[in-house]
Amino acid sequence: MAHYCTGVTPQGPRRCVEVDLKASGRTHAQAFPERTCVGCRTRAAKGDLLRIAVIEGECVPDPRGTLPGRGAYLHPAPACLDLAVRRRALPRAFRERGPLGTDAVRAFLGRPAGEAPPRASRGEQAQR
Ligand SMILES: [Zn+2]
Numbered sequence: 001m002a003h004y005c006t007g008v009t010p011q012g013p014r015r016c017v018e019v020d021l022k023a024s025g026r027t028h029a030q031a032f033p034e035r036t037c038v039g040c041r042t043r044a045a046k047g048d049l050l051r052i053a054v055i056e057g058e059c060v061p062d063p064r065g066t067l068p069g070r071g072a073y074l075h076p077a078p079a080c081l082d083l084a085v086r087r088r089a090l091p092r093a094f095r096e097r098g099p100l101g102t103d104a105v106r107a108f109l110g111r112p113a114g115e116a117p118p119r120a121s122r123g124e125q126a127q128r
């Protein structure tokens with residue numbers, strides 16, 4: 001009946017869509033996700049950056065990437081946080097007009113290595 005693609009396929013337009021998706025390189029992009037640090041503007045693997053989310057005007061660290069809404073990515077280093085604050089990169093990243101509080105992120109970065117916060121969901125995972 002109707003032709004949704006330029007290619008001629010006996011199976012119909014659906015098959016064309018499937019082929020397009022597979023050839024679009026999405027697999028590669030997912031294997032090496034990269035983000036730009038809002039502080040030093042260096043690209044880095046997503047896993048090496050700390051996700052920052054905003055809750056009621058306060059930047060909060062989101063190391064597990066579970067908070068909803070817009071996210072910004074930052075090297076987990078106080079120097080990069082300082083750069084981001086000085087450049088006002090965080091309000092820009094979150095499309096906010098006013099300044100955003102960064103105390104929670106600063107406290108998170110200031111934590112000595114190896115002294116990670118207790119994981120609340122550990123019991124849940126063990127039960128499954
Ligand atoms: Zn950085």
